[in-house]
Amino acid sequence: MTQPTYAELARVVRDHAGRLAASLVHLVGDFSAAEDLVQEAVEAALTHWPAEGIPDRPDAWLYTVARRRGLDHLRREHRHRQKLALVPWPAEPQPDHRLRLIFTCCHPTLPRTAQIALTLRVVCGLTTAQIARAFLIPESTIGQRITRAKRKITDAGIPYRVPSPDDLGDRLAEVLAVIYLLFNEGYLSTGGDQPQSRDVADDAEFLAALLHQLMPTEPEVTGLLALIRLHRARAGARFDRDNEIVSLQHQDRSSWNHQAIADASRLIARAAAQRRPGPYQLQAAIVACHAEAIRWEDTDWTQITVLYDLLLHLAPSPVTRLHRAIALRFVAGPAAALAEVDRLAGELSHYHLFHATRAELLRDIGDTVEARAADGRALALSTNPAERSLLRQRLNWS
Numbered sequence: 001m002t003q004p005t006y007a008e009l010a011r012v013v014r015d016h017a018g019r020l021a022a023s024l025v026h027l028v029g030d031f032s033a034a035e036d037l038v039q040e041a042v043e044a045a046l047t048h049w050p051a052e053g054i055p056d057r058p059d060a061w062l063y064t065v066a067r068r069r070g071l072d073h074l075r076r077e078h079r080h081r082q083k084l085a086l087v088p089w090p091a092e093p094q095p096d097h098r099l100r101l102i103f104t105c106c107h108p109t110l111p112r113t114a115q116i117a118l119t120l121r122v123v124c125g126l127t128t129a130q131i132a133r134a135f136l137i138p139e140s141t142i143g144q145r146i147t148r149a150k151r152k153i154t155d156a157g158i159p160y161r162v163p164s165p166d167d168l169g170d171r172l173a174e175v176l177a178v179i180y181l182l183f184n185e186g187y188l189s190t191g192g193d194q195p196q197s198r199d200v201a202d203d204a205e206f207l208a209a210l211l212h213q214l215m216p217t218e219p220e221v222t223g224l225l226a227l228i229r230l231h232r233a234r235a236g237a238r239f240d241r242d243n244e245i246v247s248l249q250h251q252d253r254s255s256w257n258h259q260a261i262a263d264a265s266r267l268i269a270r271a272a273a274q275r276r277p278g279p280y281q282l283q284a285a286i287v288a289c290h291a292e293a294i295r296w297e298d299t300d301w302t303q304i305t306v307l308y309d310l311l312l313h314l315a316p317s318p319v320t321r322l323h324r325a326i327a328l329r330f331v332a333g334p335a336a337a338l339a340e341v342d343r344l345a346g347e348l349s350h351y352h353l354f355h356a357t358r359a360e361l362l363r364d365i366g367d368t369v370e371a372r373a374a375d376g377r378a379l380a381l382s383t384n385p386a387e388r389s390l391l392r393q394r395l396n397w398s
Contacts, residue, residue, distance in 0.1 A: 008054065014206060020038050024066060109152065110149050114148060118145075120203060124207070172220070205232065211224075220271075223281030230261060308327060322357060356391065
């Protein structure tokens with residue numbers, strides 16, 4: 001199968017599998033059974049469509065296969081069979097049906113790894129084999145995670161619904177965290193020695209866009225979508241021809257997708273107009289400061305530092321304090337930034353970017369011996385192949 005054919009097939013399956021799953025769950029009232037029916041239809045599509053061509057109505061094709069196999073599975077349950085047989089396609093689930101699907105997959109009682117696997121399988125329509133290849137994990141491991149998650153949903157009686165308004169904030173934060181973690185997994189894996197077999201970052205953007213479509217008045221959803229799109233707009237300049245990391249300062253900004261950057265900036269403005277600031281909106285605004293600067297020298301580091309202060313007020317974390325110190329380097333100088341970084345030694349001593357940042361600041365103030373030692377500690381802690389290559393280069397240069 002050619003790559004364009006596979007990409008189109010993957011897009012069609014992803015666009016329709018979530019709607020189909022939402023319809024079947026709403027219909028049969030059994031999350032696990034509906035998910036199995038969808039996956040059987042998806043796997044049939046992956047077998048038949050490359051040879052026979054993508055049908056004119058892929059949604060109807062998927063539903064017909066799922067319905068037929070559902071009847072086979074439910075023949076022993078006469079009361080369900082008649083109900084399933086009479087439902088026409090296309091079924092038009094209300095938006096909250098797909099919201100129910102997302103919130104069920106990301107229920108906080110499920111382990112985070114299971115939430116990710118289940119979301120990719122049910123909402124995005126990926127097969128177990130595709131998820132396993134994407135994360136370089138044995139297919140049996142992914143299969144066990146999905147099976148345990150489905151059993152947990154059934155045994156614990158996890159409701160298939162959107163949370164109540166009182167619970168929505170915490171539950172939505174959980175859903176956004178899953179999508180952002182998925183994005184980081186795909187985005188940071190780019191450029192490695194073992195590239196992923198599919199674009200997981202693309203799946204994360206799809207999920208963020210779907211959530212934005214279903215919850216257009218939630219500013220943090222809008223902020224996350226803008227954040228992902230800003231990062232992806234600059235993705236093509238992150239690596240050189242040898243697959244080595246190119247620092248932000250030295251990237252070819254003419255290769256960035258400036259239309260996507262402008263569109264994402266409008267999303268940020270739309271979210272800000274609702275006057276409900278949140279961590280994803282602020283992170284997106286920080287990235288926008290970098291993306292909108294025509295040159296590295298035009299970066300508004302003062303504004304970035306202020307935005308980090310706001311972010312620390314809403315969501316304090318040592319990693320955010322580290323990032324603020326990096327910005328402070330360009331406002332108050334490397335010595336002031338190094339003092340801030342050193343205060344984080346107790347909390348971030350096992351974080352490779354703490355040592356890598358410290359090495360850069362030490363090099364700025366002329367302490368090359370200690371900088372080399374810090375780079376060595378960063379290398380020992382790093383697992384990303386592209387980052388390890390960059391650190392080796394810095395050690396060779398010093």
